[in-house]
Amino acid sequence: MATDSKGAPSSNEENDEAFLHNCLYFTTNRLSRAITRMADEAFATTGLTPAYGYLIRLVIGKPGSTQKELSEKLYIAPSTLTRFIDKLENKGLVKRKVQGKTVLVYPTERGMELEQAVRQASRxxxxxxxxxxxxxxxxxxxxxxxSSSEKLEK
Structure with missing residues (x-):
């Protein structure tokens, strides 16, 4: 480790690490890990991950949402959403209905029963x-x- 005459880290070493604290990629990933831990804790009582909780909340709020609408609202790929819906369908929380080429997603009665728990977890x-x-x-x-996400996605 390089040090100056007083034993402090040299400016090169400081610069080698300083970029991490000025890097949007690094800091947003750090924030994401922290908020994900908090969200996992908040949603633990629902038996769902936060992502599944937000999905079921959207479906309850607008029964008959299309998979396309849901993937756009959650900012996830359609294939990821399909896996999420598969999981919720296997748990008996949602059901799909096909209308032509469109797949509509509805909450089941069991899914509707989770509404308050999911809202409380969000709160x-x-x-x-x-x-x-x-x-x-x-x-x-x-x-x-x-607003930054919207700008960066363009």
């Missing part, structure tokens, strides 16, 4: 990160990430 997650970040910072960060 727990929101409250947890808001308690850490504060209301204003939480809102600003969410807005900044949403």
């Amino acid at each position: 727990r997650l929101h409250d947890a990160y808001e308690a850490i970040l504060g209301v204003e910072a939480s809102d600003k960060l969410t807005y900044a990430l949403e």
